Amino acid sequence: MILIVDDKPENIFSLKTILELHSFPTDTALSGEEALKKILRQSYALIILDVQMPGMDGFEVAEAISGYSKARDIPIIFLSAASTDKKFITKGYTSGGLDYITKPIDPDILLLKVKTFYRLYEQNRELNRIQASLRSEIEFRKKVEGELQERAGELHSILESIPQIAFTTRADGKIEFVNEQWLKYAPSKQEFPLTHPDDTDLVRQWELTVASGEALDMEVRVRSIGEEDYRFHLLRAIPIREGNTITKWVGTFTDIEDQKQAIKKKDEFISIASHELKTPLTTIKAYVQLLDRAIEPADPNKMFVDRALVQIRKLDNLIVDLLDLSKIESGKLKFNKKTFDFGATLSNAIEMIRQTYPEYRIIRKGQADIQVFGDEMRIEQVLINYLTNAVKYSPDNKEVHVEIEMHPDNRLFVKVRDFGIGIRKVDQTNIFHKFYRVEESANRFQGLGIGLYICAEIIRRHEGEYGVESEPGQGSAFYFSVPFVRDQALSQGA
Numbered sequence: 001m002i003l004i005v006d007d008k009p010e011n012i013f014s015l016k017t018i019l020e021l022h023s024f025p026t027d028t029a030l031s032g033e034e035a036l037k038k039i040l041r042q043s044y045a046l047i048i049l050d051v052q053m054p055g056m057d058g059f060e061v062a063e064a065i066s067g068y069s070k071a072r073d074i075p076i077i078f079l080s081a082a083s084t085d086k087k088f089i090t091k092g093y094t095s096g097g098l099d100y101i102t103k104p105i106d107p108d109i110l111l112l113k114v115k116t117f118y119r120l121y122e123q124n125r126e127l128n129r130i131q132a133s134l135r136s137e138i139e140f141r142k143k144v145e146g147e148l149q150e151r152a153g154e155l156h157s158i159l160e161s162i163p164q165i166a167f168t169t170r171a172d173g174k175i176e177f178v179n180e181q182w183l184k185y186a187p188s189k190q191e192f193p194l195t196h197p198d199d200t201d202l203v204r205q206w207e208l209t210v211a212s213g214e215a216l217d218m219e220v221r222v223r224s225i226g227e228e229d230y231r232f233h234l235l236r237a238i239p240i241r242e243g244n245t246i247t248k249w250v251g252t253f254t255d256i257e258d259q260k261q262a263i264k265k266k267d268e269f270i271s272i273a274s275h276e277l278k279t280p281l282t283t284i285k286a287y288v289q290l291l292d293r294a295i296e297p298a299d300p301n302k303m304f305v306d307r308a309l310v311q312i313r314k315l316d317n318l319i320v321d322l323l324d325l326s327k328i329e330s331g332k333l334k335f336n337k338k339t340f341d342f343g344a345t346l347s348n349a350i351e352m353i354r355q356t357y358p359e360y361r362i363i364r365k366g367q368a369d370i371q372v373f374g375d376e377m378r379i380e381q382v383l384i385n386y387l388t389n390a391v392k393y394s395p396d397n398k399e400v401h402v403e404i405e406m407h408p409d410n411r412l413f414v415k416v417r418d419f420g421i422g423i424r425k426v427d428q429t430n431i432f433h434k435f436y437r438v439e440e441s442a443n444r445f446q447g448l449g450i451g452l453y454i455c456a457e458i459i460r461r462h463e464g465e466y467g468v469e470s471e472p473g474q475g476s477a478f479y480f481s482v483p484f485v486r487d488q489a490l491s492q493g494a
């Protein structure tokens, strides 16, 4: 907006008309005092100021304006009465004015000057805007940098306070920070702790991890400087991301040697205990079986012998599971694989469950006359385990389905479905883990939580898949797959 200041309304009118004809918005003031009031309230792009006015003259107004920080940069065009005021023009310039026009006004010259000032004003405004946005950008960056430094400081204090060996690296993997513990194990702040010669080389491993962008979780043996013995540590490192970009890595080495030793001792104990228990139990079993045969069916003591045999069988199964567990742990679970008739194995397993649990109805669905390549005893063990669990965990619904499907990729799928207590989603992923039992039902049903772990290992070793589908209160369907022998299937199917 352009402010026109003149004491003569006719002058104002003609100026206003010329400017508005050329689309310049205008405002007017009839005296210097009024002009100053307006300038205080509003910002103008240009002031056209008559020099000769009663009261405050144009130069006084300009001088007053130069005192306002908000307005001192507004350009001024003085309107002066020909030569009389020329001597004052320099005064006009020094008090902040920028140009003048002599009366009578030549509209072309006026427009030329107004346009120039207006363009300057707009360029100035644009420059100011850019400057302001640059300033706020710098402020923002400073703030973010400050916050980042603060966060890094906090992270370092946390890493100093923990007992682990801890470090952070830049996004490219170069070590940035290490805590005090680090120097007890590593030769310098820039190098990783020394690992056992048989373990993975950490420098290479770290390069691979950084290149992959995936978190690292591995066990390594490291030793502290000056010590002979290596201790197992769990090395964990995670990438820190901002949006999709990794900005740094944070990692720790946790000493897990004592846990490792405890697990080793426990495994040794289970192995020794199950071996030691197995021998006397086999003898007891043989004697009780002899007694069972010797005793007359009508003898009232026969019932006690039968009950003893049921318990002996349970104990025997537990010990066999424990022995299998130790074999898995020590990598000694052996498989005797050959082609066998799966249908017969399944019938045996179902028959055994029917005899032990006559009150349950086991319904078989689908064709199972097929040859499978694998360890027959072990596959039967998986079937019996799935079936026993189906019976055990469905005390109120005495029906179990065994569903057989042959998939085109030469895989036989076996599903054991019960309509019992079911399993929650959170537990479903864990039940194949060692010693895992669902807490809610652990008191109600006896067990060690190793049956499914052994099944999983057996199926894995047959290159098969295993899993469970279940709904709490509705029942569960445990499944596994094993490869079958295709030619046999075709000939049997034909």
Ligand code: ADP
Pocket: 389, 390, 393, 418, 420, 421, 422, 423, 431, 436, 437, 438, 441, 446, 447, 448, 449, 450, 451, 452, 453, 476
């Ligand atoms: P155990 O039965 O000796 O506890 P398993 O390894 O066979 O050990 O099973 C692990 C856990 O999985 C069980 O404790 C039980 O909580 C759950 N589970 C297994 N089978 C079923 C099933 N058919 N229905 C419901 N829960 C089951």
